[in-house]
Amino acid sequence: MRDILEAVAAGDLDPAVAEARLSGYTTTGAGRFDAARETRRGVPEAILAEGKTAEEAATLAVAAVRSTGRAILTRAADDHVSAVVDALDDAVAFDRDDRARTLVAHAPDFDPPDLSATVGVATGGTSDAEAAGEAAVILEEMGATVTRVEDVGVAHLGRVLDHLDTLRDADVLIVAAGREGALPTVVAGLVDTPVIGLPVSTGYGHGGAGEAALAGMLQSCTVISTVNVDAGFIAGAQAGLVARAVSDARTETDEPTGADDA
Template sequence: MEQDQLLKVLQDVANAALTPADAIQKFGNESFEELDYAKIDTTRTRRTGYPEVIYGAGKTAEQIIGIVTAMKERQKSILATRVDSKKAAAILKTLPFLDYDATSETLIARAKKVEEVGNIAIVTAGTSDMKVAEEAAVTAEIFGNHVTRIYDVGVAGIHRLFAKLEIIRQANVVIVIAGMEGALTSVVGGLVDHPVIAVPTSIGYGSNLGGMTPLLTMLNSCSSGISVVNIDNGFGAAYNASMINRLISEAHE
């Protein structure tokens, strides 16, 4: 248990706001906080360097409210992904300190002071990939990374990519997001000297197969230095990119 949390528990006991028995239970479960429907991981930041994030799909508005309420006492930033607008509206009535981004479908509370490090470039093949891209961008930003957005530069008009190539090359990590056949990843991978993380999206016509076509294209890319995350997984790409970006930034210090 962190020192400030320990002090609060002791103060609550001294003020008779918490019984000694309840205090012992808190000490015993210091690695998580028990709710009826969830267990809040209270030591994730200490273990991994990153706070717990709420996956909103499949959770009710009331459950998310309860989880956020428990989490905000322990971590400075809050991120909930995959929260649709109807659910978000219900949550914001109770938790107005949260901000909702409709494009990425994320609910966030940012720490007042976040020192951005390094640079992650997020590159999309098309405008239709922006939902996944913004999930990645919001995630990377709340984890303290500087993010450069470069959208709609797919291979159908490859001159658009070349016009932004020098900006892309300045990033420590590049996240490439593409649907259809997913060819953009191989092109970018052959033009930069930093890690590339590929995100296949479910955007495309019938033979896109819900993202399976770009997934297989990216997995079979002939460009080296590319890693691939799951379909539409902007969050996972940003998490991985953030870890790489921080290692690079720390090495330059």
């Protein structure tokens, strides 16, 4: 602790970084940023921009980059993005996904994680791409390799079967679907991989806001796990934790034994 305080006094350490190291979070006028979440939980902290002003999102993004070297914003509108870009240093690298409504900012010295694991992200239709894209961004930030399989809804089962080898090659799958939410159930019956169902609020009429998709996945007779409607971040984080466990197991298996070293 003394070393941290002395570094702050000497101007060698940003107070936000010092606070994050001492307490695990940093406090701003827009709220607290959980800088230690990735170390504690294995999942990077993300800033939900929806419901925040552009200035609040930018304040939290600055705190995130200062304390962790990275900021991840979800449900970010154009005004959030503009405010964040203006608030951060020119050396920061940005990656904006308009469809997924995400923004990722990396400081120049940020060292991204790298997992030896692949996660497949499949969608029933093009309308499911927003939630699926949010999941994919989180997975990439956790270090997983992401394979996308788009528009393979069960209205034509042949579309799924055409990509079956790709789906089976993944270490874990996220399957996003709206309407009646049948796709994750079908996929889970064809693969020996953990499947996370991501219900999406696409459709219309009775149950059209994602309720029918959620209920269908919860009632699946095949073995799947299901997150809440449009919860791309949660699906991505859950799949990322599985991917990290797979990667750790592979790393341990690949380590040379004492006999091999001899």
